[in-house]
Amino acid sequence: MLLRIYWVLLSLFSFSLANAASVGQPAPDFSLTDSQGMVVRLSHFRNRFVVLEWVNPACPFVQKHYRSGNMQTLQKEAVTNGVVWLSINSTEPEHSDYMSPPQMKRWMSANNGAASHILHDEDGRVGQAYGARVTPHMYIVDPKGRLVYAGGIDSIPSSRVDDIPRATNFVRQGLAESLAGKPVTTATSRAYGCSIKYKS
Amino acid sequence: MTCARSLYRVCQFLVFSAATFFASVVCAQFNLGGDKTIVSTDQVRAELLAHAPEGISAGRTVWVGLQLRHKPEWHTYWKNSGDSGLPTQFEWSLPPGVLAGEIAWPLPKKLPLGTLVNYGYEGTVLLAVPLTISPNFSPPPQSNKLQVGLRASWLVCRTECIPEEGEFLLNIPIQGSTALNAAAFQTAWTAQPQNLSATGSRLRINGKALELILEGLPKSLIGKSLDVFPETAEVTNPSAQSSQSWQGGIWQASLPLADQRSASPSTMALVITHEGQGWRVQLPVEGAWPANVKASGVSPALQAALDANAQTPEPAALPGSFLAALLGALLGGLLLNLMPCVFPVLAIKVLSFTQHADDHRGHRISGVAYTLGVVASFMALGLLLLGLRAAGESLGWGFQLQNPLVVTALAVLFTLIGLNLAGLYEFGQFAPTALSSFQAKHPVVDSFFTGILAVAVASPCSAPFMGASLGLAVTLPSVQAVSIFAALGVGLALPYLLASFVPSFASWLPKPGAWMQVLRRLLAFPMFMTVIWMVWILGHQNGVDGVGALLTLLLILSALIWSITLSGQLRVVLASTILLIGIWALWALGPYLLELHSTAENNSSSNATSQTQPQTQNQLQGQWQAWRPGLVEQLTAQGKTVFVDFTAAWCVTCQYNKQTTLADQQLLADLKSRQVILLRADWTRRDAAITAALARLGRNGVPVYVFYKQGVAPKVLSEVLSVAEVRSALSGL
Numbered sequence: 001m002l003l004r005i006y007w008v009l010l011s012l013f014s015f016s017l018a019n020a021a022s023v024g025q026p027a028p029d030f031s032l033t034d035s036q037g038m039v040v041r042l043s044h045f046r047n048r049f050v051v052l053e054w055v056n057p058a059c060p061f062v063q064k065h066y067r068s069g070n071m072q073t074l075q076k077e078a079v080t081n082g083v084v085w086l087s088i089n090s091t092e093p094e095h096s097d098y099m100s101p102p103q104m105k106r107w108m109s110a111n112n113g114a115a116s117h118i119l120h121d122e123d124g125r126v127g128q129a130y131g132a133r134v135t136p137h138m139y140i141v142d143p144k145g146r147l148v149y150a151g152g153i154d155s156i157p158s159s160r161v162d163d164i165p166r167a168t169n170f171v172r173q174g175l176a177e178s179l180a181g182k183p184v185t186t187a188t189s190r191a192y193g194c195s196i197k198y199k200s
Numbered sequence: 201m202t203c204a205r206s207l208y209r210v211c212q213f214l215v216f217s218a219a220t221f222f223a224s225v226v227c228a229q230f231n232l233g234g235d236k237t238i239v240s241t242d243q244v245r246a247e248l249l250a251h252a253p254e255g256i257s258a259g260r261t262v263w264v265g266l267q268l269r270h271k272p273e274w275h276t277y278w279k280n281s282g283d284s285g286l287p288t289q290f291e292w293s294l295p296p297g298v299l300a301g302e303i304a305w306p307l308p309k310k311l312p313l314g315t316l317v318n319y320g321y322e323g324t325v326l327l328a329v330p331l332t333i334s335p336n337f338s339p340p341p342q343s344n345k346l347q348v349g350l351r352a353s354w355l356v357c358r359t360e361c362i363p364e365e366g367e368f369l370l371n372i373p374i375q376g377s378t379a380l381n382a383a384a385f386q387t388a389w390t391a392q393p394q395n396l397s398a399t400g401s402r403l404r405i406n407g408k409a410l411e412l413i414l415e416g417l418p419k420s421l422i423g424k425s426l427d428v429f430p431e432t433a434e435v436t437n438p439s440a441q442s443s444q445s446w447q448g449g450i451w452q453a454s455l456p457l458a459d460q461r462s463a464s465p466s467t468m469a470l471v472i473t474h475e476g477q478g479w480r481v482q483l484p485v486e487g488a489w490p491a492n493v494k495a496s497g498v499s500p501a502l503q504a505a506l507d508a509n510a511q512t513p514e515p516a517a518l519p520g521s522f523l524a525a526l527l528g529a530l531l532g533g534l535l536l537n538l539m540p541c542v543f544p545v546l547a548i549k550v551l552s553f554t555q556h557a558d559d560h561r562g563h564r565i566s567g568v569a570y571t572l573g574v575v576a577s578f579m580a581l582g583l584l585l586l587g588l589r590a591a592g593e594s595l596g597w598g599f600q601l602q603n604p605l606v607v608t609a610l611a612v613l614f615t616l617i618g619l620n621l622a623g624l625y626e627f628g629q630f631a632p633t634a635l636s637s638f639q640a641k642h643p644v645v646d647s648f649f650t651g652i653l654a655v656a657v658a659s660p661c662s663a664p665f666m667g668a669s670l671g672l673a674v675t676l677p678s679v680q681a682v683s684i685f686a687a688l689g690v691g692l693a694l695p696y697l698l699a700s701f702v703p704s705f706a707s708w709l710p711k712p713g714a715w716m717q718v719l720r721r722l723l724a725f726p727m728f729m730t731v732i733w734m735v736w737i738l739g740h741q742n743g744v745d746g747v748g749a750l751l752t753l754l755l756i757l758s759a760l761i762w763s764i765t766l767s768g769q770l771r772v773v774l775a776s777t778i779l780l781i782g783i784w785a786l787w788a789l790g791p792y793l794l795e796l797h798s799t800a801e802n803n804s805s806s807n808a809t810s811q812t813q814p815q816t817q818n819q820l821q822g823q824w825q826a827w828r829p830g831l832v833e834q835l836t837a838q839g840k841t842v843f844v845d846f847t848a849a850w851c852v853t854c855q856y857n858k859q860t861t862l863a864d865q866q867l868l869a870d871l872k873s874r875q876v877i878l879l880r881a882d883w884t885r886r887d888a889a890i891t892a893a894l895a896r897l898g899r900n901g902v903p904v905y906v907f908y909k910q911g912v913a914p915k916v917l918s919e920v921l922s923v924a925e926v927r928s929a930l931s932g933l
Contacts, residue, residue: 022459026829026889039743043887060363097360131459133316134284145888150460157286158353159363188462190434194361195284198314 023187027147028129032119035105040117049083049178052139056089057107058097059135060159061193066111068161074172075114081179087115090127092199124198134193138171142178149174151189239366243356245269248368253379256346258335263385265328266352275322276354278308280431282318282438286355288327293349297337301330306391307478308429317438319429326388345371393471393478403468405487410436410455422446424474428453431469434462464489522680529684533691538719546695566647567700573651575689582685586678604741608750608793611734615754618727621720625765740849740884749789756782827881829889835877836910841933842877846894846904849884854903861921909933
């Protein structure tokens, strides 16, 4: 009996704490410092679509989409359509994958990335609030600040560059539908990639 | 054979421990010719194994499998990899007539990684696959072997992850026995879950969780804690703690659904494990999948209280700040009479009453008509403004101080007014001269039009006041905005009205003179003070860059106006140069005033930046946390009492309360001792979540101070907050 009460209590506790963002609900607001030291707040971008990209340059899955130019193309397409692109790094500073703000900035420009801001979430609070688990984990927030897409970048979970042309890019599809005022057909998908190295 | 096997072991050891190129070459050579069965990396050693003890013939099942030996700390994944990770994938190249089945996944383990939980394997695991040999299969001539090609890809992770792949080739003799790895296959088969009959078992959706009721598990498990692994990914949340219990011989578990669930299967297979034993059950899912997981954790009682609160209309009494604004407008109207271009006219008009002191009734009627004329024209201006505002809003402009552009526009407006009052430039008369000399036949109508004309005639001087009221009224609701304009009109007409009723009033009036200019100059200072206020608000919204940009633009604007007041060649040259500089500056600095380049944290007390704040501020503000949607519900659900300060930088009352009542050390200590969580919701910028939270409290503006506690209707305190009020509200909770 005691064990049962313990389980129930534990599950209640985890319920109240483990409430990550969900699609159709308001996206949790956050403010994070970007690689130039500016504080960026999600709610500043009301009235615009915002893409959140969890990034870790050391992750082979991130490399798959950057070395092929897939991610940068997507960023450019989005930004030209007035979409704000926020690349968020939630790697904790102790981890060997960690990159400092200037390093991230250099990495992004060396890769010709077009992210509007590179944000640093070293304590992982924002990542946890969104339930981001892997890099790349992708989200789309609509102009009203609601989450309309959460999941992977595309439909083929692999680290092979060859799979990119064959895969359906859910972010491209979701943005195109959103910008056309249509509901997103694939609003969630399996995010694949490397686990985010959160501060424990 | 034993010799080969022991040599093989040595090789495995060499590969495993040293992983040298040399060792793997030796081992690869030791295998059958043409085969490539081992791929070794720094993290894992993968080997393609076969098990065909009775050779290969039609109708038989032959087993092949990839054995993964992980280096310590490294792991690969099960068919549902959990929160992250990827299942190992196989692509077979097989001759016609040979068909590969699904991977017989051995029982997985839960692999926690920080806050995430993954499902997979450590140590050594064999992912076995049955090959079905159909009668169509014919071995290639002269080889007498079944050639099995495999391209496998696996993700191997510690905290970092490395996607790896390997190509394998294995020739299995058709005749004779291949049973070298029988033990490995035996282990893989033993590690398979046993099928459990679905009879009596159920899987149903219950709110945010999947309820699993399992019957038929071995009696020996009763009372034991079991692990459950859904085979479908992205349905349940692997890292959320599931609850479980035993009811006699029935095991029940509640598996929280994933917040971003991307699969809604109609049947689900689940694997249940306990200390190396496992069972697999396939169950239809009962109930409808929720469209999306509701983020609200509010108890029904609190929700009811909140709804009741939201339905309560806003208190009918006018807020004190609005009454003050009305009074201010009235005084402004009165002051308008003392302006250099109004006062002499007023003096003459009022003197005329004393001169014709006999016609009291006529004077009164004309005084009232004049007042009506003045007030009507001011209200008309107010309505014109509201029309413009409505048009602007339909275009999507928000006329609110939460919008940096409105703040910028107001700062520009008040600077222009201030410069005018300071005498840098003069407004021309707005009404045509012909109109000014218009006179109506009927004396009452004439007085009414005189009132309207007075407004037009006074325009060079009244413009600054009109501008100020415009600036204020543009942010107010319609009725209040028009009232402000009406009050301004009443103020302007008041001396005349008074004089029409009490002719002796004229003797109270000072004589026109140089003091009028002094007064005008003096009034420039409050205008510039208002500009400082606007700059301060913008600083909160767009940071120091925004402030710098705004001040620069204001300076250039001032220079431009000054250059226009010059004359001749100099004016053309200077004005056009400054205009060009202005355009360039607007292009270069404008973005800092826009949202895109905004850099500021909304409020200095917001906890997100508190770590970088000076220590003193930290101590002062340390107890306050930033409000965010859902936080109050979370905290109250934990039984905490929460106090929320809905505030904004542009709200003077909010700032006053913040510096006085909410900075009271004794009060803060009291709140702390009662373990009240202090949250600050900053509405300096538009924030839909805060707007919604205010609407739930039946409010549409700040300040709002409110106590939340579970099961009690939120207790909203008054706008001008006193320590005593907070105390009594606290003790009443």
